[in-house]
Amino acid sequence: MSCLLIKKMASEDKEIFKGLELNQKSLIHLLHRIQAQYGYIPEEVVDDIAERLKITPSEIFGILTFYKAFALEPRGKHLVTICLGTACHVRGGRQIAEEAERRLGIKAGETTADRQFTLETVNCLGCCAIGPVVVVDGVYHSHVSIDQIEKILKKATEKGDEKN
Numbered sequence: 001m002s003c004l005l006i007k008k009m010a011s012e013d014k015e016i017f018k019g020l021e022l023n024q025k026s027l028i029h030l031l032h033r034i035q036a037q038y039g040y041i042p043e044e045v046v047d048d049i050a051e052r053l054k055i056t057p058s059e060i061f062g063i064l065t066f067y068k069a070f071a072l073e074p075r076g077k078h079l080v081t082i083c084l085g086t087a088c089h090v091r092g093g094r095q096i097a098e099e100a101e102r103r104l105g106i107k108a109g110e111t112t113a114d115r116q117f118t119l120e121t122v123n124c125l126g127c128c129a130i131g132p133v134v135v136v137d138g139v140y141h142s143h144v145s146i147d148q149i150e151k152i153l154k155k156a157t158e159k160g161d162e163k164n
């Protein structure tokens with residue numbers, strides 16, 4: 001995103017700020033709106049938000065780094081989340097993550113160069129009984145095995161194509 005576009009977003013996008021009281025209580029709501037609109041929270045807008053909400057930029061960065069839902073880098077079109085919590089780990093979660101890394105050509109935490117996929121790992125998704133668990137664009141895949149990864153990733157791109 002160009003600096004000009006970011007500046008425009010921060011200062012002129014009335015939809016982003018619509019209906020919100022500009023104070024600390026509205027911060028998380030505002031961040032969700034920005035992320036929904038732009039796919040991530042551009043660092044360049046943090047100072048602008050801080051000024052508007054009369055808080056410090058470090059308070060905002062504190063929120064951004066605490067909540068995994070927020071991204072400071074552009075994410076791919078498809079978000080792949082692989083659980084490495086104990087229950088999933090003992091059933092092969094690590095090998096599944098490595099297979100996804102190998103197929104996508106990136107490491108966990110990275111986005112493919114074509115911005116199709118972002119791969120992330122988490123420590124528990126709260127559904128340990130169905131592990132190993134892989135979530136793609138909000139769809140949970142249970143009891144996943146290594147040989148299913150190719151199909152799961154392919155399905156994500158096919159679904160994305162259907163939407164277009």
Ligand code: FES
Pocket residue numbers: 083084085086087088089123124125126127128129131133
């Ligand atoms: S450890 Fe994977 S869902 Fe809990």
